[in-house]
Amino acid sequence: MSADMTPADKAKYVSARRAADLVENGMRVGLGTGSTAAFLVRRLGEMVRDEGLKIRGVPTSTRTADLARAEGIEVITLEQAGWLDLTIDGADEFDNDLNLIKGGGGALLQEKIVAMASDRMIVIADAGKHVETLGAFPLPVEIIPFGWQATRKLIEELLISMDVQGHDTALRMASESPFVTDEGNYILDLDLKRIGDAQQLAQALNQIPGVVENGLFIDICDTVVIGYDDGRLELRDLTKGTIVREQLDLPDRDNLFTDIAK
Template sequence: MNINLQKKSAAQAAVNYIDEGMIVGLGTGSTANYFIEALSKKIKAANWHLTCVTTSTKSRQLAESLGIHVVSIDDVNHIDVTVDGVDEFDPQLNGIKGGGVALLFEKIVALSSNKNIWIVDTSKKSDKLGSFLLPVEIIPFGSVQLFTKLSQMNLKPQFRVDNQNQKVLTDSKNYIIDVDISHVSDIHKLADTLKSLTGIVEHGLFLDLCHTVIIGGEHIEKIDR
């Protein structure tokens, strides 16, 4: 089964975790888009009334275009379940997120959720995090100084740029620096170190947050933490 079909099957399986009346977090990225589309069909078929919170402008626009009721995260007091993709995850269900430039909002929503489900294709499974570069969201002011600090930490930083070689901006108008953590043995220590650096808004290490991973394919695989 090709990658897109794996994503679609995982997304469809995740709809089974949603019930009438829930408050649902909607992730960002190609796999999350498949879930938003599948959820929209279920809402219409079952005549459900759901409240949804999104992790990016793009996800909100897609959800609203499909008739899904979307509110601000500050309009709810909790989120029952959030369904999102992940760029890479390990056997402990720790992951790297941020390939879609939405890591800050994704982490805020994840931390407000009673349950987090990641939907993935088979390529996202890894024995050790680091095959995918770790996104770090930083404020523009002093960004070169922070870039130098990350270089000194042997993280081989690189600003994320678009096709016109312009620095990519997040929904919060921040920059993304991608760093190499393939040599890092203690990811929890790294997470704490990155958060301690002034100018870093958030990093893409999602540690001890995911409850269930659904891997799409001809036979759906589910991994619980």
């Protein structure tokens, strides 16, 4: 394990490596987006090359697709897959009921579509992503560019009647221009601080004209693999109601994951 890796990177590595063990030969696997998911894709690539693992991956973004192909993973579309056995993705936050906030990487729409088209969704995360109540991480909302200012105003008006602590909204930027998703849309980040009723908020946001999707993943995730920087990990299975604690030996050698973009 490279000394250059941060404690958070080591925790992500641990969770991703353990989750990769849950992938079985012949599976159709949804591949998430973000730094933690990139650790997973690299590990699955190793398993394809070194262990003969045969899987087909459905990426949730163009950058994940590019990485998967570079790692030797067969990439197919969701249309070609039809349905997925498993999706593994990161999260910006998760609570005790495994409800999530996702979209920090800007791919929430494809991530939610792929997750919902899977028999099972596993989240991989470091322990810092666990919260008692969602909302500390700004909630991403994907909106169409046409009339986005009006959509933003409608969202801000909605938030007044919602059980949230903050009401600030911001258009996500990429340098001097608005950030644009793979689908050509914008993202508003809602600084809510605390979300009292995540399901109610998710439903209300999606009723606003111009809103494509929001980053609240409610009742979608089945299992979370939580990694720690010392190699400890927890597998929490909501369906079984179990928490399994394990220890993963961190390799001494320089690993191949240090060049993953944050």
